[in-house]
Amino acid sequence: MAPKVLISDALSDAAVQIFKDRGIEVDFQPKLGKDKDALAAIIGNYDGLAIRSATKATEKLIQAATNLKVIGRAGIGVDNVDIPAASKKGIIVMNTPFGNSITTAEHAISLMMAVARQIPEANASTHAGKWEKSRFMGVELTAKTLGVIGAGNIGSIVIDRAKGLRMKVVAYDPFLSEDRAVELGVEKVELDELLGRADFITFHVPLTDQTRNILSREAIAKLKPGVRIINCARGGLVDEEALAEAIKDGRVAGAAFDVFAEEPATNSPLFNLPNVVVTPHLGAATTEAQENVALQVAEQMSDFLLTGAVTNAINMPSITADESKIMGPWITLSGHLGNFIGQMTDEPIKAINILFDGEAAEMNLKALTASTIAGIMRRRNPDVNMVSAPVIAKDNGVQVSTTKQDQSGAFEGYIKVTVVTDTRERSVAGTVFSDGKPRFIQIKGINVDAEVGENMLYTTNKDIPGIIGKLGSILGDHGVNIANFTLGRSAAKGEAIALLYIDEPVPADAVKALEASGNFQQVKPLTFVAI
Template sequence: MTQPKVLISDKMDPKAAQIFRDRGVHVDEITGKTPEELKAIIGEYDGLAIRSSTKVTKQILEAATNLKVVGRAGIGVDNVDIPAASAKGVVVMNTPFGNSITTAEHAIALMFALARQLPEADASTQAGKWEKNRFMGVEVTGKTLGLIGAGNIGSIVASRALGLRMKVVAFDPFLTPERAVELGIEKVELDELLRRADFITLHTPLTDQTRNILSRENLAKTKKGVRIVNCARGGLIDEAALKDGLDSGHIAGAALDVFETEPAKDSPLFGTPNFISTPHLGASTSEAQVNVAIQVAEQLSDFLLLGGITNALNVPSLSAEEAPRLKPYMALAEKLGSLVGQLTTGTIPRISIHAEGAASELNTKPMVAAVLAGFLREQSDTVNMVNAPFLAKERGIEVREVRTEKEGDYHTLLRVSVKTSAGERSVAGTLFSNAEPRLVELFGIKVEAELAGHMMYIVNEDAPGFIGRIGTLLGENGINIGTFNLGRRDAGGEAVLLLSVDSPVPAGVIDQASKLPGVKLVRPLKF
């Protein structure tokens, strides 16, 4: 196996490079390059490890001819063109948990700073004033904290707030009632949170659904005297409306670590009374910097060496522990998808992947992606597991996934079905000895075959003498047959023949075979 190469293009803790070396990955640390300089060298590398400085644009990706994975040491991937990476077949990963505690603690720190007006009190005192009566704070004990987003970081903030004897309510469409009980918090709708919360902290990504979630309209719904903290993403709050709320006194205080435009050097919020700002320090602790560097190195190494996919943003996750067990299933899935793709023509509105028996107990998302990659390979020579789902969506193909735990004729089975103008057509395969992919059914006909190399698919009438005729034809043209794999619906009816051959079958020979007596269809195949 060729040693994979990784480029670290942003300053990162030295432990990252050491992990790559210890795992057998070649690593270069080349930081501070301009986009043009990066384009000139990126083609050598299989992996790219970045922080926030490197911009992985469409142009960079086009130059990255060998690139397989981009790893962001941190949460935000605003500097990566994920659609372009997906189209290119490049996995994009981040490290969402390495700085979770750090970011949560920063939110709590800002909440305390607001409650006790610490920055203003510090500036006043160091200016020689002693304005003890000016800075009247509030306790957090007994107050209601409203979480907008109760995922990884939000749940850590909740646990800290509960330790401070606060009441915690949360708005999060993905928060289940069971998880809310487990966290000891109350799940509410957004309007109720705005009405009840004394403090509001935001812990949600910036999406079309969350952009300006604290809009002017929603800020007007908040309790008078509310204090707001945002350590998540700029753009979640209408900053002009926030300033108006602070100026009017409706909002008692606000603390932002993130801004809609960064670096924020001339925000209208600057200088507003009861406003605190920090320069995107949520992840800025020595522990967090080490953690995200270690995590990105481990994730990229797992992917390049073992096929493990962790914290990916554009492909299903596949742990390094799962990868060896799933590898033969993914090989089977890709071959079945390729077989269907080579044997069907015209528009395919729907493809279904059915996992049965032991296969249904596994992580089927990678199998689905592998089927789509195999199926679409006839349409694109750059398709892989990463971009296949996106290409299927672009082509208007509906993808269905079905699981059946009950075993049928086989201990484990994977079936791929496509909807065609002639009706539903399906192929099925299993694993022999839990490792060797085998086709066991082809368009309703039982046939056992290994799908590998160059093959011929022939549909013919089941009649004596046909095997001799096809063997003679191939022999006369210097084509050696590896294996014969036969199947038929019933005696004298329609039969299928899958031949493995040692070399590609010329178009002229395919044409001659199609003219043999009883032959209905001949197709060359390649796996």
């Protein structure tokens, strides 16, 4: 059955056509996002939800979305999506962070020029029939210092454009490396130094607990006299009231804002002040940007629903279509390893430690880790997936750690998973052979070579003669057909294990017969399903 996608906001006809061309059933209702009750009544029928800003994907709506697998936001902001609720439900949330980057950067440059030359006020004055040439004395951008707070995707474009205007650029960004700063051609500085040196300051960071009110009243007091402030990023980054006071007393020469702490903004402290340019959140409002993000979200959602490729996800590691082809067997393996150890562990798990060796260590470790955790959690929560598993583990206080190392043995790469409980540690390791099939290669420190199937049986016993015959005989008496039989032992006469790949689930009476025979210390039917 073809996946079904609901578009509840205004997306272009070309975006709708992308879904159709990819074989996805699409329901285009661009006004539905404003009617939360009507949307909640039908959302359970869809695998995907494509939105802009009008639709509010609240916790209530997400709970009603019984079949939803992905929410795609055409644009960068996901303030209208309850990310924690979606993650716990196992719903991937995607955005399109690059579709409007150039447009937003250009708007920041435009506002900087507008406030530097007082263009809006001069325009209004001239339209009024005045000729106040001497009133509007601006400043040049050339040789001025631009302080960029946030040197990511949009910030780096602003830096490039500012350098073209022959500005000096300093940047504050805790995640900006020295090498990247050299590549961008900027001087990396701390925030206080930027505040004291910049003639213009522009913001290009998301609104987080760390960035909220980053230009506070205290920070405004550190600004270079005569500075001009530009914000095309997010409302809430600047104390608007304190900035308005600084403009009124002349310490700040002007400001240009496209975003506000409360939107729609109808009464900001910055309104109606001299040399303050304000626009109604137009950063992404160009024909090209709106079309780009609509097409991009349609492609991303289609890729995920049809191939499993994950791009620009907020709550899950991205996996490209090419990565999906290469990593598919390894994701299956990591899920199976987790599944095995989860089914073998009855106690509460305190910690999960994952070792990635060789080829596995060069892959997308976040995706492999998420798959492993999902496998471990699957026994207790059958609905868990790669999105919800890390959240559930964290909520339950499970510590997750990962280690990677160069190739250390006969295999080109492998994954080893260890769980820690109050009383023991249990581990299992596996690899992917050239045929693309996952194999278990070590259980409890005992080397094995076991192909993984949907239905399996795990037993432990003392290494004594006749055990294999008794195991096969009892299973045969109960109609169990063995597809593959793997044995391993710690040492002669020591502990031995068997892992059987069988055609059907082991009947309960067969398990009881094995246990009653007195030959086996542990008899455990196992089921493996893809994460």
